[in-house]
Amino acid sequence: MPELASIVIHCRDPYLLAPFWSVVTGLPVADEDRVKLAERSLGPDEAVLLRDPGGRRPDVWLTPAAQLPGPGRIHLDLVGDAEERAAVLEAGATVIRELPRWTVLADPEGNEFCLIPRNEPDPRPVD
Template identity: 85%
Template sequence: MPDLAAIVIHCRDPYLLAPFWSAVTGMPVAEADRVKLAEGTLAPAEAVLLRDPHGRRPDLWISPADTLPAPGRIHLDLVGDAEERAAVLEAGATVVRELPRWTVLADPEGNEFCLLPPNEAHTASPPGH
């Protein structure tokens, strides 16, 4: 089977979403992209790379797009405890709905993602949850 190399999040504003997803995942923005974000010098269609410094997780690209499909461009399932949930909310996420086994959140552009408690991490969830 092929390995998962990267996840791409299409967005309107990489200056908004790259720092958000960096904070939420703990994956730093690649140095060259960090400088461009700080200086405001990203090219119009230029994506921002977040990379796990330990190489254990796939790369995460924050990529601007002219048109964005509804209701979202991604759906990630993250695992985190109450402290990590608080940090995700502090980074700018909002609660969309609470479900019995996980919480549906949205990033600053409205992309929904789920936060599962550690004991639900390997429990299969229904499609489209």
């Protein structure tokens, strides 16, 4: 069976979204890309890589795209506690709606994602 290797998030501004998704996923920006972000030296179509140093989780790529479809370019379901939720909000997420079993949030470019409390017995939302 194939394994999930990476998730690609198309974006307008990787300088904005790479740090945001690094905080939200806990995946650090790859060393080479961290330097390029700091120097603002990414090429016009150059992606930023977020990578788990231990290789246990899929990579996340923030890839600039000239044309972006409306909401729904990605949708991630994340599990987190109250402290992690606070960090996500502080990083720039906005609450779209509160549902009984999870919260729908949006990143700074409007991509929606769900945050499911860690204590939820069956974290498979249907939204």
